[in-house]
Amino acid sequence: MTETLSQLRRIAQNPTLSFKQKEHALAVEAENMLPYVLLDAETRAALDARIICDMYEGNAPYKPRYVLPDYEVVLKNGSAHLELPKPETLDEAINTLQIAYHHVPSVTGMPVFIGHLDALLLPFCDGVSDNELYRKIKLFWRYIDRVLPDAFLHADIGPTDNRVARAILKADAELKQVAPNLTFLYDPEVSGDAILRLCTDNIIACSKPHIANHPVHREVFDEPGYAIVSCYNALPLRGGAASLARVNLKKVAEASSGEADFLDVQLPRYVNLNARLMRARVDYLFRQSGFFDGNFLVEEGWIDKDRFTAMFGIFAMAEAVNHLQDLAGRPGRYGHDAAANELGHRISARLAELVGREPMEHVWRGVAMLHAQAGLSSDAGTTPGVRIPYGSEPDPVSHVQALLPHHKHYLSGVSEILTLDETVRSNPEAVFQLAKGALQLGFREFTANVTGNDLVRVTGFMIRLSDVKLYNAAKGSRVNTTALGAEAAETVHILDRKPRVVGLELMAGSGV
Amino acid sequence: MSDGVAAVSKFLTWSVVDGPGNRFVLFLQGCNYRCVTCHNPHTIGVCSDCGACVAVCPSGALTKDGRKVVHDPGPCISCDSCLSACPTRANPMVRRMTVGDVLDLLRRNAPFLNGLTVSGGEATLHLDFLIDLFTAIKAAPDLAHLTLFIDSNGNLPAEGWQRVLPVTDGVMLDIKAFDPERHRRLTGADNDLSLASAKLLADAGKLYELRFLLIPGETDHPEEIAALSDLVHELGPDTRLRLNAFQHHGVRGPAATWAPMPRAGVEAAAGVLKASGLAEVVLPSVWLP
Known part of the structure; x- marks a missing residue:
């Protein structure tokens, strides 16, 4: 006490x-x-040893981790509970959304999803000039960043090339704010090269947006579809994720005597224990917390109790593979060696198979969704998800090629951060081609930072480097995630993510 | 020298500084200049199998097989001790690649690429290989979208260019200096072929970029800048000109003690060139601290 x-x-x-x-x-x-949700002794022991991890979501889950309301409901019907009439104009629509956001819970205390904004706002844009639209979006953006200053807060646009998406991209590059985070849903059949090029130019300006492979995600979800939220999680729209728990693959590898023991004994064991942890937490939310009872979000149809998945996270793939390589006496390192990379791909396939065998009550489609988890700021000595360790990444093309085979397994999202050196500023065509190539080959999502940008991505959310400096000087920060960012910078050396030096034309040696 | 094989010093699947977009870059071994300011001096020479590198290799990657020096990439730790020990500025890690080998690499990375740039050493020393490679790429439907560039010092007679230009989309040409005596001192060669190449390439519409390395006390002299301006005007004032700044990275020998080119000096030269009416003067995109 x-x-x-x-x-x-x-x-x-x-x-x-x-x-x-x-x-x-x-x-x-x-x-x-409060006491922790009821766990069996074996699960409790694995949690205490942090081989499995509950993301410190809290002992008594009384709200879903991620809530993805269908905001179209409130724009079409208004809200009886909030005494909101159906909006008729663009101003009314934006005002209605701004009010709605305050009633959407999540693990951060702020909404993690603020809507497919272009699809939501386009019906209100008839008779609104481009300039007027851009000015209103700018004010809307300022409101979000100042009133809901959390970098986990996420807006989606696309897949069509439209006026609202363009106004948002223009304002976002100009304001360079931490919030909202932004994803463009790219569909080669619909989007066209022009808006993809705008997106990659924006990445050079402010490391946003993140580009999601829309056809790949779409086939995973039923109607009314999905959204990308928070740290690049793909989740059912009008639902979300009840909970996220994750397995530390490094620790599982350390508990293994070799590759076979890892794949056949230890991994199945810890996947099962993590599933038990998830079931206990989901059960508390649905049967004891009362979250869904008498909730106007449910009653008015913003969310549907049956559309909440559970996210089965994994991290430290790199350390797990390298440890198994050491046990086998093989020198090849993850991210650089074909055999090491291939072992990683087999682990991902095995994970997908094992997670598919763990039924879950209350959960959308009755089974959890595999997720390459982007890390916590307190993680030390581990690399997020299936990423290649900070500072040892190969060039961006080799990087994408090494990780590509993982992507098909991570249905609720896998985030890579490609670090590009500043020379790309004078050659934006290269970033466009890199994004296009990655998406064409099946990368679920394309995310890049250009070094030298003040605004950078940490584990999965955005921070300002200048805010980190201010925070470290104990001046505090207006933005919620800066504290996490500063912790991540010190604990996991996140700012060490190195760009490859390609501007020097040719480094000595033949190692490619 | 072709028979469909070339000595490759290195290749990159990601380069944003060797032409438009992301480019696959193939660095071929061997150069006909001996630039004192070269920042890749280990690409200049051709291996004579003397074995000086074998003696200093700490990992056992280099061995002698009869008279030949053999490099095994497996145990190589990329320490580059061999490069410092080489008396001929060669590279024992060079690999021999066929046109087919290069096509395989391009196919594997094609979705990420806007084109291929062949650099060196001096790429045009391998003219037959270049022609074979470029012809094969242009004939392959799955690679035909790639633009094909050569990075050259221009030390190639007109007959050579006539053979390779029909399959080449663009050339990046380095002019090292205008004063003939200075050019000989800096490169060990005359600059008449190089200057003629600039005109030939511009006339053919294949000069993508003219490059000029600013070296303090040498090529930043007002008369050099004036001659550069005159040449670009003659080629067409819309010619894209890139100014590079001399740095110590990789440089061996006396030039390693020369002063690096300061940013202010590059910007001053660019100011003079723009004032003379040049349309596109490109500066380094990153300034080394």
């Missing part, structure tokens, strides 16, 4: 947290004073 009290005091007296940030942190601590 003393420990808990002093933690509460540390939060209350922290000079770098705002009132709002303190309130959220105190609520998290209060939840964790």
Whole structure:
């Protein structure tokens, strides 16, 4: 109890947290004073050893981790509960959305999804000039960043090339804000090269948007489809994810005597334990928390209780593969050696197979969705998801080629961050071709940072480097995720992600 | 020298500084210049199998098989000790590749590529290989979208260009200096062929970019800049001109103690060139600290 009290005091007296940030942190601590959801002893032991991990979601899950409302419902019908009439104009539509966002829970306390904005707003744009539209979007963007300053908050646009998407891309490149995060859903049959090129030019300007492979995602989900939210999670629209728990593949490898023991004994064991942890948490949310009972989001049809999946996360693939390589006496490293990469691909295939064999009650389609998890700021000595370790990535083309075979297995998302050196600024055609090539070959999502941008992606969310410097100087930050970003920068050396030096034309040696 | 095989010093599947878009770059071994400021001096020479590198190789990757020096990429740790030890500025890690080998590599990476750039050393020393390779690419439907570029010092007579240009989309040409004496001192060769190549390529519409390396106290002299301006005007003032700044990276020998070219000096030269009416003067996209 003393420990808990002093933690509460540390939060209350922290000079770098705002009132709002303190309130959220105190609520998290209060939840964790409750007993943990009921677990069997074996699952509890694996959780305590952090071989499986609950993402510190809290002891008593009383809200789904990610909520993806169908905002079309409130734009078409208004809301009886919120006493909102159906909007008729663009101003009314944006105002309605701004109100709606405040009633959407998530693990962060702020919404992680704010809508397929172009599809939602286009019907209100008749008679609105391009310039007027752009000015309204800019104000809307300013509102989001200042009132809901969380980089997990995510807007989707595309797959069509349309006026609203273009206005958003223009405003986003100009404002270079942390929030909202942005994904363009790219479909080669529909989008066209022009808007893809705008997207890759925006990446050079502000490391956004992230580009999702729409046909690949679409075939996973039924109507009304999906959205990309938070750290590049692909989830059912009008639902979301009840929970996310993950397996530390590095620790599973360390518990194994070799490759066969890993694939045939230890991995099945820990996949099963992680599934038990997920079932216990999902069960609490659906049967004890009362979240879905009398909830106007359910009653008005913004969300559907049957459309919440459970995300089965994994991380530290690189460390797991390298450890298994060491056990086998093979020198090849993950990301660089064909045999090591191939072992990684087999692990992903095995994971997909094992996760598919773990039925889950209350969960959309009765089974969890595999996810390459982008990391927590407290992770040390592990690499997010299936990524190649920071600072040792090969050139972007070899990088994509090495990771491509993983992508088909991670139905609820796999995020790579390709780091591009600054010379691409004078050659944007190269970024366009890289994105197009990656998507054409089946990459689920394309994400890139250009070094030298103040705005960069950390694990999966965006931070400003200048904010990190300010935060480290103990001046505090207006934006929620900066604290996480600063922690990640120090703990996992996230800012070490190195671009490959290609501007020097030719490095000595033949190693390719 | 072809018979369909070339000595390849290195290749890259991602380069954004060797022409438009992302380019596959093939660096061929051997050069007909001996530039004191070369930043890839290990691409200049051709291996004589003397074995000096074998003695310094710490990983056992280099061995002697009879008279030949043999490199095994398996144990190689890319320490580059062999490059420093080589008396002829060659590279024992060079691999011999056929046109077919290069086509395979291009096919594997084609969705990511806008084109291929062959560099060196001096690419045009391997003229028959270039012609065979480019002809094969143009004839392959799955690779025909790639633009084919040569990065050259221009030390090739007109007859040579006439043979390779029909299958070439663009050339990036380096002019090292205008004063003949300075050019000889910096490169060990005359510049008359190089200057003639610039005109020939511009007339043929194949000069993608003219490049000029600024070296303090040498090529940043006002008379060099004026001659550069005159040449570009003669080629057509819309010619794309790229100014590079001399740096120490990779440089061996006396030039390693020369001052690097400061950013202010490059910008001053660019100012003079633009004021003289040149349309496109491109500066380095990254300034090394």
